[in-house]
Amino acid sequence: MSTQISDEVAFSDLLRRQREVAYKAARGKGVLLRRRDAEDLFLTSAARMETAEEGFSVVTKIFASLMKEDDGARTLLLAMPEVFPWVRYLSAEEVREFLVEITQTVRACDELGNLTPVATVVKAWRSTAEAYADPELRDALTERDVDDAGPVSPDGDL
Numbered sequence: 001m002s003t004q005i006s007d008e009v010a011f012s013d014l015l016r017r018q019r020e021v022a023y024k025a026a027r028g029k030g031v032l033l034r035r036r037d038a039e040d041l042f043l044t045s046a047a048r049m050e051t052a053e054e055g056f057s058v059v060t061k062i063f064a065s066l067m068k069e070d071d072g073a074r075t076l077l078l079a080m081p082e083v084f085p086w087v088r089y090l091s092a093e094e095v096r097e098f099l100v101e102i103t104q105t106v107r108a109c110d111e112l113g114n115l116t117p118v119a120t121v122v123k124a125w126r127s128t129a130e131a132y133a134d135p136e137l138r139d140a141l142t143e144r145d146v147d148d149a150g151p152v153s154p155d156g157d158l
Helices: 011-016 018-027 046-068 070-083 085-089 092-112 116-133 135-142
Strands: 007-010 031-034 041-043
Touching: 007 011, 007 018, 011 018, 011 031, 018 031, 018 041, 046 070, 046 092, 070 085, 070 092, 085 092, 085 116, 092 116, 116 135
Parallel strands: 007 031
Antiparallel strands: 031 041
């Protein structure tokens, strides 16, 4: 699904011009409703949303099917640096782990109808790659002789 949105309007415009904004949402790619004091909202038709969900489900099934075959899994593994350029800072084994985790997560998200965990997995692996890209930080994180600072209390004090 393209991230381009055909129209952006202030939330107050929706309240003042409901019919016009609803028409734009139903006829275009959707309308981004900008709000001053809260997270923006996206308005689209139910049919467009159902189509997007169906498309995600189909792609998920293809992706999962490819992972079941050695050649398919190898192809996906080779595509990882193209899709996620930062994986070059991960080891080959970590890239495989990321591929397996993202595949399992995408399948679960398809079943739940909730894509939030996909973003969480990608952010976590990207953060790992960022840490590995900084040699000093990587050394600090992978150092084996780290002293235990002791228990941490619920309020965060040592």
